[in-house]
Amino acid sequence: MPISDCEVRDPRIRRTRQALQVALRDLMQQKSFEEISVQDITDLADVNRATFYDHYNDKFALLDAMVAGGFHRLLAERNVMFDGTCPSAASAIILAACDYLVSTHAGAECNRNSAFEPLMEAGIVAAIQRTLFRGLETRPVPAPLTPAIVATTTAWAIYGAVKQWFYTPDRPPSSEMVQPILQLILGILQTAGPTGPHDHVEPLTVSHE
Amino acid sequence: MPISDCEVRDPRIRRTRQALQVALRDLMQQKSFEEISVQDITDLADVNRATFYDHYNDKFALLDAMVAGGFHRLLAERNVMFDGTCPSAASAIILAACDYLVSTHAGAECNRNSAFEPLMEAGIVAAIQRTLFRGLETRPVPAPLTPAIVATTTAWAIYGAVKQWFYTPDRPPSSEMVQPILQLILGILQTAGPTGPHDHVEPLTVSHE
DNA sequence: TCAGATAAACTACTTTCGTCGTTTAGACAT
DNA sequence: ATGTCTAAACGACGAAAGTAGTTTATCTGA
Numbered sequence: 001m002p003i004s005d006c007e008v009r010d011p012r013i014r015r016t017r018q019a020l021q022v023a024l025r026d027l028m029q030q031k032s033f034e035e036i037s038v039q040d041i042t043d044l045a046d047v048n049r050a051t052f053y054d055h056y057n058d059k060f061a062l063l064d065a066m067v068a069g070g071f072h073r074l075l076a077e078r079n080v081m082f083d084g085t086c087p088s089a090a091s092a093i094i095l096a097a098c099d100y101l102v103s104t105h106a107g108a109e110c111n112r113n114s115a116f117e118p119l120m121e122a123g124i125v126a127a128i129q130r131t132l133f134r135g136l137e138t139r140p141v142p143a144p145l146t147p148a149i150v151a152t153t154t155a156w157a158i159y160g161a162v163k164q165w166f167y168t169p170d171r172p173p174s175s176e177m178v179q180p181i182l183q184l185i186l187g188i189l190q191t192a193g194p195t196g197p198h199d200h201v202e203p204l205t206v207s208h209e
Numbered sequence: 210m211p212i213s214d215c216e217v218r219d220p221r222i223r224r225t226r227q228a229l230q231v232a233l234r235d236l237m238q239q240k241s242f243e244e245i246s247v248q249d250i251t252d253l254a255d256v257n258r259a260t261f262y263d264h265y266n267d268k269f270a271l272l273d274a275m276v277a278g279g280f281h282r283l284l285a286e287r288n289v290m291f292d293g294t295c296p297s298a299a300s301a302i303i304l305a306a307c308d309y310l311v312s313t314h315a316g317a318e319c320n321r322n323s324a325f326e327p328l329m330e331a332g333i334v335a336a337i338q339r340t341l342f343r344g345l346e347t348r349p350v351p352a353p354l355t356p357a358i359v360a361t362t363t364a365w366a367i368y369g370a371v372k373q374w375f376y377t378p379d380r381p382p383s384s385e386m387v388q389p390i391l392q393l394i395l396g397i398l399q400t401a402g403p404t405g406p407h408d409h410v411e412p413l414t415v416s417h418e
Numbered sequence: 419t420c421a422g423a424t425a426a427a428c429t430a431c432t433t434t435c436g437t438c439g440t441t442t443a444g445a446c447a448t
Numbered sequence: 449a450t451g452t453c454t455a456a457a458c459g460a461c462g463a464a465a466g467t468a469g470t471t472t473a474t475c476t477g478a
Contacts, residue, residue: 010445010446010454010455011445012444012445012454012455012456013455016455016456037433037434037435038434038435038436039433039434039435047456047457048456048457048458049435049436050436050437050438050456050457050458050459051455051456051457051458053435053436053437054455054456057323057436058323058435058436060323060324061323114266114267114269114270115269115324115327115328117331118324118327118328118330118331119324119327119328121327121331122326122327122330125369142389144381144385144386144389145389145393146373146377148373148377149370149373149374149377149390149393150393151373152369152370152372152373153366153369153370153373153390153393153394154366154369155369156365156366156368156369156370156372157362157363157365157366157369157394157397159365160334160361160362160363160364160365160366161358161361161362161365163361163365164355164357164358164360164361164362165358168355168357168358172353176353177353180351180353180354181358181362183400184354184358184359184362184396184397184400185362185366185397186396187393187395187396187397187399188366188393188394188396188397190396191392191393219424219425219474219475219476220474220475221424221425221426221473221474221475222425225425225426246463246464246465247464247465247466248463248464248465256426256427257426257427257428258465259426259427259428259429259466259467259468260425260426260427260428262465262466262467263425263426267465267466
């Protein structure tokens with residue numbers, strides 16, 4: 001039975017799981033997701049096929065972990081942290097989502113079929129949601145809303161906007177879309193009241209490297 | 210090879226596909242989605258297993274068609290039409306999403322794993338998006354936004370809110386959540402300007418039966 | 419009504435999936 | 449260093465997934 005992916009201490013587990021994720025990523029440069037078998041992945045990762053199932057329920061679970069982890073890492077690399085006061089950190093999240101979507105669709109196309117896209121999308125949205133929630137969980141929101149609802153709504157809204165931008169023919173560069181998308185979703189975030197003690201909050205630091 | 214699902218003339222095709230969808234729906238009252246095999250579905254639908262693949266690529270595609278069609282039908286039954294002016298029709302969409310989510314999760318639980326949930330969610334969101342887009346496509350929006358982007362963003366935001374409500378412990382009844390959720394997403398819709406010729410637009414008619 | 423078209427049934431086959439039980443070997447604490 | 453714990457390897461198995469080709473039955477249009 002598979003074990004949770006976060007906070008794995010044993011280096012053997014990390015090595016194997018990373019090998020599987022790298023193998024899947026590389027294979028997706030050539031084939032579409034549904035053409036890839038578990039055997040293909042384990043062959044390339046050089047682990048036994050049965051071992052695969054010690055870590056993931058199926059290839060969908062592997063994809064899920066890969067996307068969620070990859071996007072979360074992208075946010076971490078860019079030092080994106082959201083503390084509840086919106087503007088700059090939210091922009092960084094939007095831009096990261098644009099970049100990630102572009103990067104993952106660089107390889108083989110025809111992934112618009114099957115369960116691939118919805119699954120990848122769910123992973124991205126979940127990562128955005130967690131980031132937003134960390135900044136919102138202590139803030140008051142009018143009942144019956146909750147910080148979780150505000151965070152989830154914003155996360156889904158952001159991804160929806162980015163996705164539609166991505167599939168727009170002759171889309172403008174992502175840098176020009178960040179502000180308009182931010183304006184779209186700002187109304188949701190403003191539902192949350194000011195953060196507890198202080199009335200003024202310093203804008204969040206965001207650095208691109 | 211599967212054929213598109215909309216506008217099927219041959220009654221044989223309609224009968225078979227409906228039988229498959231009904232079978233899957235009934236089976237999901239007892240087992241979780243991933244426990245259901247194609248054989249189970251075709252046995253209950255009383256069609257040959259090979260015939261299944263004449264209509265759908267796999268059971269995920271069947272689920273997709275079932276959810277999208279089912280939710281679309283729910284909207285149609287309630288006479289939900291969105292013509293671009295927000296309030297009442299948007300409320301009806303939100304309420305329908307709540308109801309549909311509750312109804313589909315009435316049977317076997319443990320569907321939070323695997324690809325089931327993301328796939329179902331994608332179907333619902335797509336149906337919401339199409340409904341919104343029909344009402345928005347002729348309205349002006351500030352560049353570089355497009356009616357499609359506004360519609361998609363709203364659709365995803367609505368579903369995100371409803372989903373998080375659904376998973377909230379001791380959640381209030383859906384009727385009490387419609388207004389707060391509407392307030393959350395209203396800001397997005399208001400990005401779209403007034404509909405073409407007339408400055409005042411009559412509220413959309415919505416009837417529940 | 420009849421003829422052509424085509425969906426469905428059916429059989430048979432290969433591939434992939436998912437699991438089980440055993441063995442091997444690497445990680446970690448003492 | 450040494451012993452214990454446990455992940456990984458491995459082989460084998462049955463079940464399910466897909467696919468291919470042929471036959472049968474039904475719809476559709478003239």
